[in-house]
Amino acid sequence: MERNLMISVHRPPHGSIYVQEAIEVMFIFASYDINLSVVFMDDGVMALKSGQDGSEAGMKGFMASLGALVDFEVENVFVDEESLKERNISVDDLVSIGDDFDTDVPVYPKVVSSAEIREMMDKQQGILPF
Amino acid sequence: MLHTVNKSPFQSSNLKNCSRYVKSGDALLLLEDGVYAAMQGTEQSGLIESLLSNGVSVYAISADLTMRAVSQPIEGVTAVDYAGFVDLVEEHPLHSWL
Numbered sequence: 652m653e654r655n656l657m658i659s660v661h662r663p664p665h666g667s668i669y670v671q672e673a674i675e676v677m678f679i680f681a682s683y684d685i686n687l688s689v690v691f692m693d694d695g696v697m698a699l700k701s702g703q704d705g706s707e708a709g710m711k712g713f714m715a716s717l718g719a720l721v722d723f724e725v726e727n728v729f730v731d732e733e734s735l736k737e738r739n740i741s742v743d744d745l746v747s748i749g750d751d752f753d754t755d756v757p758v759y760p761k762v763v764s765s766a767e768i769r770e771m772m773d774k775q776q777g778i779l780p781f
Numbered sequence: 782m783l784h785t786v787n788k789s790p791f792q793s794s795n796l797k798n799c800s801r802y803v804k805s806g807d808a809l810l811l812l813e814d815g816v817y818a819a820m821q822g823t824e825q826s827g828l829i830e831s832l833l834s835n836g837v838s839v840y841a842i843s844a845d846l847t848m849r850a851v852s853q854p855i856e857g858v859t860a861v862d863y864a865g866f867v868d869l870v871e872e873h874p875l876h877s878w879l
Contacts, residue, residue, distance in 0.1 A: 663789045665848055666814035694789050697817065702850035707843060737791065739822035 656680060657688045657771065657778045660695035665710070670698050673781035674716050681723040688775070689720075690768055691760065692731035695781070696738060699730055699760055701746045714746065721749025721758050730760040731768060783873035787813040790825040795878040800828060805836030808873055810866065811858075812842045819846070819854035826855060833857040842866060 658677060664670040673689075680687050691699055698717070705712035720728060728748050735742070747757035763771075772778060784803055790796045796818050803809060809832060811818055818829050819841050833839055833855070843860040846852070854860070861869070 663792065663814045663817065663849075665845075666787070666789070694791050694814075694817070697789075697849065700850045702852060703848060704850070705848045708845065708848045710848060712848070737824045738817075739820060739826075 653686055654684075655686045655688070655775045655777075657690060657775045659778055659780045660689070660691045660698060661693040661780060663694035664698035664703070664713075665705075669781045670695065671713055673779075674713050676779065676781075677720065677725050678716070678723055681725050686727075687725060688727040688729065688771060689725065690729045690731065690763075690771070692734050692765075692768065694734075694738075696730055696734045696740060699745045700740055701744055717746055717748055719749060721751070726758065728760040729763045729768065729771070731765055732762050733765050735762065783808045783810060783869050783875050785810045785812060785875065785877045786815040786818070787811075787877075787879065789814040790818040790828060796825075796828050799878045800832055802876075803832060803835075803837050806838075808838045808840065808869055810840045810842070810861075810869055812845055812866075814849075816841045816845045816849055816851055816854075819858045820851050821853060821855050829855050829858065840865070840869065 660673050662669045745759050747759055749758050751758055784799050786796045788795045839858045840861045841858050843862050
C-alpha cells in the first residue's frame with residue numbers, strides 16, 4: 652500500500668525552532684519509502700521568501716537546506732497562494748528547492764489554492780504540523 | 782513609553798492590542814517575528830501605517846529585518862541595531878508585549 656505523509660508548516664521561520672525542525676524531519680522521511688508532501692501555509696510561507704540573511708543576527712539559517720530538498724528527492728513541495736497574497740509575497744520572490752536532475756533547471760515550490768491543499772490533506776495517512 | 786512587539790501580526794493580536802495603548806510621541810519597537818508587521822503591502826501593513834500617521838515613532842531591529850528578508854520596510858520605520866535598542870530602553874519606560 653502506498654503511504655502518504657504530509658508535513659504542514661504554519662509558523663514563521665526564525666522566532667522559534669519549529670521550522671528548522673520541520674526541515675530536519677523532511678530529510679529524515681526522505682530516506683523512507685513514503686510519498687511525502689510538504690505544504691507551507693500561513694506564516695510558514697515566510698520560510699520560502701528569498702533574500703533571508705542571518706549573518707547580521709549571527710545565525711546560520713536554513714536556506715542551504717531548503718535548496719537541497721530536490722537532491723534528497725523531496726519534490727512535492729507546495730505553498731498556499733492565499734497566504735502569499737496576504738503577505739504580499741510574489742511567486743518570483745520564492746526560493747528554489749534545488750535543480751532538476753535532468754535539465755538542471757531550478758525547481759520552485761508549487762503554488763496551490765487552499766482548496767487543492769484540502770484535497771491533498773484528504774489523501775494522507777498522517778499530517779505532521781509545525 | 783516604549784512598547785516592544787515580538788510576534789508576527791498574522792499569528793498574534795499583540796500588535797493590534799498594543800496599538801490601542803500607544804499615543805503620539807510614544808515609541809514602538811518591532812523585534813524578532815514582530816518585524817513582519819513592517820512589510821509593505823500586506824494585509825497587516827495598515828497597523829503600522831496608522832501608528833506612524835498618529836505620531837508614533839516606529840523602530841525595527843535591523844538584524845531581524847535582514848534575517849527575514851524584509852529589505853524595504855514601510856516608509857517611516859527606522860531600522861536600529863542592538864545598541865539603538867539599548868538607547869531606546871534607556872530613554873523610555875518599557876512595556877513588552879509577549
